[in-house]
């Protein structure tokens with residue numbers, strides 16, 4: 001099978017990581033993949049904050065869980081109360097993806113960049129998970145300031161990254177097939 005198709009089809013969200021930190025070259029490869037994503041009007045309106053400070057990652061996880069526990073949505077509240085849950089699955093690296101506020105299509109562009117990151121990570125043997133739940137953190141200005149974003153940017157989501165724990169990896173999941181129609 002074509003290598004790219006194989007990477008796309010075998011990527012899974014990884015939620016068990018080894019504690020060992022990933023290499024700087026690996027981060028560079030992943031960021032390079034991100035910045036080669038397409039973007040509306042070629043604005044490339046993204047920014048990436050690479051966090052490798054365990055204390056800060058744990059702190060963010062705790063803040064997010066506290067806010068989730070207060071949610072009116074039961075599955076979110078129950079996740080927030082789950083003592084065993086770490087929002088970033090104890091990944092040694094977390095990359096926050098932010099977009100320029102006045103860009104034409106920042107959220108879409110940042111999503112494309114994020115998918116590139118997940119695929120690049122998988123292609124070099126790293127595990128990754130897209131973390132949308134980080135949005136709870138973004139409600140608190142004081143926490144967002146800790147990201148030291150450039151002026152005019154807002155954070156959208158995060159990617160947890162690390163070496164996958166080889167003993168506990170997910171199997172392929174069924175994909176919905178009835179999602180296409182053809183007009184010829």
Ligand SMILES: Cc1cc2nc3c(=O)[nH]c(=O)nc-3n(C[C@H](O)[C@H](O)[C@H](O)COP(=O)(O)O)c2cc1C
Pocket residue numbers: 011012013014015129130131132133134173
């Ligand atoms: C926008 C978005 C937000 C997501 N947020 C989370 C998250 O906060 N935590 C998590 O564990 N997985 C999160 N995921 C991963 C999905 O749960 C996962 O992609 C889906 O279950 C399919 O599994 P797969 O990635 O292994 O194909 C998110 C995925 C997307 C696209």
